[in-house]
Amino acid sequence: xxxxxxxxxxxxxxxxxxxxxxxxxxxxxxxxxxxxxxxxxxxxxxxxxxxxxxxxxxxxxxxxxxxxxxxxxxxxxxxxxxxxxxxxxxxxxxxxxxxxxxxxxxxxxxxxxxxx
Numbered sequence: 001x002x003x004x005x006x007x008x009x010x011x012x013x014x015x016x017x018x019x020x021x022x023x024x025x026x027x028x029x030x031x032x033x034x035x036x037x038x039x040x041x042x043x044x045x046x047x048x049x050x051x052x053x054x055x056x057x058x059x060x061x062x063x064x065x066x067x068x069x070x071x072x073x074x075x076x077x078x079x080x081x082x083x084x085x086x087x088x089x090x091x092x093x094x095x096x097x098x099x100x101x102x103x104x105x106x107x108x109x110x111x112x113x114x115x116x
Contacts (some may be wrong), residue, residue, distance in 0.1 A: 030071035037065040046084055081102055
């Protein structure tokens with residue numbers, strides 16, 4: 001990661017920016033973004049209307065996770081997405097989801113019930 005200031009940007013990169021601004025030539029395209037994190041997941045297979053798909057079929061997939069902020073904007077956004085789904089929330093909202101997931105996982109992994 002680099003937080004050096006490319007000449008055409010109007011602000012310094014935040015510490016989390018990956019510094020890849022080479023393709024962002026137009027002012028409206030200038031955006032700071034983090035490196036991508038990838039989470040391997042198991043999810044229900046996408047059901048196609050009319051197809052004979054069992055409701056419990058699962059498949060391996062990946063979720064791409066990245067943070068971004070447009071240059072000169074105040075809000076930082078977190079995106080969790082793949083080809084089938086997309087969640088885009090503020091960093092503050094992502095922190096609340098993080099807490100809620102932690103609480104949920106503590107409850108379902110308590111001694112009376114464990115996650116395989």
